[in-house]
Amino acid sequence: MAGKWQGWVVGMVGLSCLLVFAPLGLYVWAGGGPSSGPAAVPPQVRVTGCRIDRPSRRAVAVLEARGEGSYVATVGFRDRRPSAPDAREARVLVRLPGLSPDAPPARTEAVGPVWAAGAGVWCGVEGVEGAG
Known part of the structure; x- marks a missing residue:
């Protein structure tokens, strides 16, 4: 009689594993892995x-x-002496919509905060992300 129960237990454990791991396997399979298309190249953005x-x-x-594409650039403004304790x-954020590799470079301005009179300012691109 013990042999019959062991068969049922093995069958139920096998069925449970199938119910747990089959959806996980389908999820991984449907994900497809890395895309076969060309990787998106981030744009070249510089301060002129x-x-x-x-x-x-x-x-x-x-x-x-x-x-190529639409992006959002983060532009930073700093004092010329960023290590000073009172440095600003x-x-x-600046939107760069519809860039095209065949078109001339897009030009735009990033307007920052009101700056102290007589203080120097440094501007730079701190990051670029896709805008979707």
Whole structure:
């Protein structure tokens, strides 16, 4: 009689494993692994100008971008002496829509915060992400 129960136990354990691991296997299989298409190349974004606008006293960075697709760039503004205890830092997001590799570089401005009179400013691209 003990042999009959062992067969049932083995059968139930096997069925339980199938019910648990089959959906996991289907999920992994349906994921497909790495895409076979070309990898997206991030755009080249650089600062071509950095100034303080005299009338508004706002920091302004002039950007030039090349690539393909739409992106959002993070532009940073800092004092020329970032290690000083009273150094100022600010970040602004700039949208770069519809870049095309065949078109001339897109140009845009990132307008930062009001900057202290007589203080120097440094502008730079701190990151670029796809805008979806």
